[in-house]
Amino acid sequence: xxxxxxxxxAIMAALAALAATTTPAVAQRDFSTVEIKTQKVAGNxxxxxxxxxxxxxxxGEDGILIVDDQFKPLADKIRAALKGINPGKLRYVLNTHFHxxxxxxxxxxxxxxxxxxxxxxxxxxxxxxxxxxxVVEALAKEGWPVITFDASVSVHFNxxxxxxxxxxxxxxxxxxxxxxxxxxxxxxxxQMFAGRFPFIDLEGGGTLRGYTKNIADIIAQLPADVKIxxxxxxxxxxxxxxxxxxxxxxxxxxxxxxxxxxxxxxxIISEGLPEYESWNWQFISTKTWIETLHKxxxx
Numbered sequence: 001x002x003x004x005x006x007x008x009x010a011i012m013a014a015l016a017a018l019a020a021t022t023t024p025a026v027a028q029r030d031f032s033t034v035e036i037k038t039q040k041v042a043g044n045x046x047x048x049x050x051x052x053x054x055x056x057x058x059x060g061e062d063g064i065l066i067v068d069d070q071f072k073p074l075a076d077k078i079r080a081a082l083k084g085i086n087p088g089k090l091r092y093v094l095n096t097h098f099h100x101x102x103x104x105x106x107x108x109x110x111x112x113x114x115x116x117x118x119x120x121x122x123x124x125x126x127x128x129x130x131x132x133x134x135v136v137e138a139l140a141k142e143g144w145p146v147i148t149f150d151a152s153v154s155v156h157f158n159x160x161x162x163x164x165x166x167x168x169x170x171x172x173x174x175x176x177x178x179x180x181x182x183x184x185x186x187x188x189x190x191q192m193f194a195g196r197f198p199f200i201d202l203e204g205g206g207t208l209r210g211y212t213k214n215i216a217d218i219i220a221q222l223p224a225d226v227k228i229x230x231x232x233x234x235x236x237x238x239x240x241x242x243x244x245x246x247x248x249x250x251x252x253x254x255x256x257x258x259x260x261x262x263x264x265x266x267x268i269i270s271e272g273l274p275e276y277e278s279w280n281w282q283f284i285s286t287k288t289w290i291e292t293l294h295k296x297x298x299x
Contacts, residue, residue: 031073036081039235041227043183044158048081050074052101053231056094056178056187059086060158067094067178067187067229069105078105092116092155094164095145096189096231097172098124098204100136106143116153117145118166120174120205131203167191170214171198171231173205177218186222187229191215194233194240197247197284200292208296212248219245251276255293265294 036050048055051074056067064082069075082090093109095117096102103125106115122145129136147153155162160182167175171190178187190199191214200206219241222228228236251273258268269290280286 029071029073031071034074034077036074036077038081038085041183041185041229041235043160043180043185045180045183045185045227046085047229047235048078050077052104053096053099053190054187054229054233056180056185056229057082057085058158058160058162058180059088061088062158063088063091065092065094065155065157065162066090066109068096068102068189069093069109070101071104072107073104075105075108092157094155094162094176094178095121095125096178096187096191097121097175098129099172099190099201102189102231103139103143107140110142110144110146114147115143115145116147116149116155116164118174118176119148119150120172121145122148124174124204129204133203167214167217168210169205169207170200170211171206172201175214183227184223184225185227185229186218188218188231188241190231191218192228192230192233192236192241192244193284194230194236194244195279196233196281197279197286197289198244199284202292202295208248208252208293212245212252215241215245215248247276247279251289252293252297255290256297259294259298265291268294 031051034051036048039047041047044058044060046057048057050070052070053068055070058065064086069078090109090113093113093115098121125139126144127138152163152165160180163179163181165177167177175189175191177191200208200211222238224238226238228241230236254273255268269287273286
């Protein structure tokens with residue numbers, strides 16, 4: 001990997017939709033009350049919060065580049081928020097992975113901007129996806145990435161090199177980390193859920209071990225003053241990412257030890273994770289997180 005240098009309710013609702021996603025389920029959601037909130041991060045980089053994954057924005061003399069684009073019904077609200085930052089043209093959309101709460105507006109923005117993503121993102125959003133959570137139909141062709149890559153790609157835009165770096169199977173099999181090199185900002189995609197248990201899509205190529213190692217590798221390369229846009233949750237720091245890594249290692253150790261002791265999944269769930277209860281939330285409860293850990297660690 002190239003070395004790096006220099007509304008909670010809405011998020012929960014969005015992820016809950018993802019957990020049981022079918023195309024009709026998303027269509028039935030009421031997005032009319034969702035507000036897109038804008039926060040300046042550093043330099044010409046901004047973060048948009050709404051329903052779904054956080055959107056990163058580069059806005060400057062070259063126009064606008066965004067990282068992820070939430071749900072299709074929010075496209076007009078996202079567009080209005082972007083105009084409030086910069087009147088320039090939307091030029092690029094970078095997808096961190098294939099989940100619908102991160103690529104849902106691709107079909108709208110792909111008609112005016114170039115979509116860039118890892119090879120596996122194009123493979124997944126261009127085909128019907130089936131999992132225990134339901135069925136997700138392929139996006140229309142307008143929403144497919146037209147530039148894909150295997151390891152990394154750079155976009156030279158608004159006065160800085162924006163590095164798009166694929167990481168090994170972690171949250172999914174197509175995750176990318178976005179490094180705004182001039183602004184010292186990193187967009188983690190769903191390789192970071194700030195202050196809460198993460199969703200690891202085991203059916204989408206994700207792995208607990210890969211997720212944990214990816215974060216450790218990234219931590220080792222980031223400067224102390226970096227600003228981090230997580231896939232979900234508030235704007236974060238390197239200390240927040242370190243806290244997440246500590247939680248991942250700590251909870252895995254606890255569950256692994258209990259598996260070796262011969263305890264059943266039901267017993268482990270009943271004992272819980274008292275030290276890490278603050279990471280529990282609506283979408284990934286302590287019970288769900290233990291089930292994720294147990295599924296991989298008991299192999």
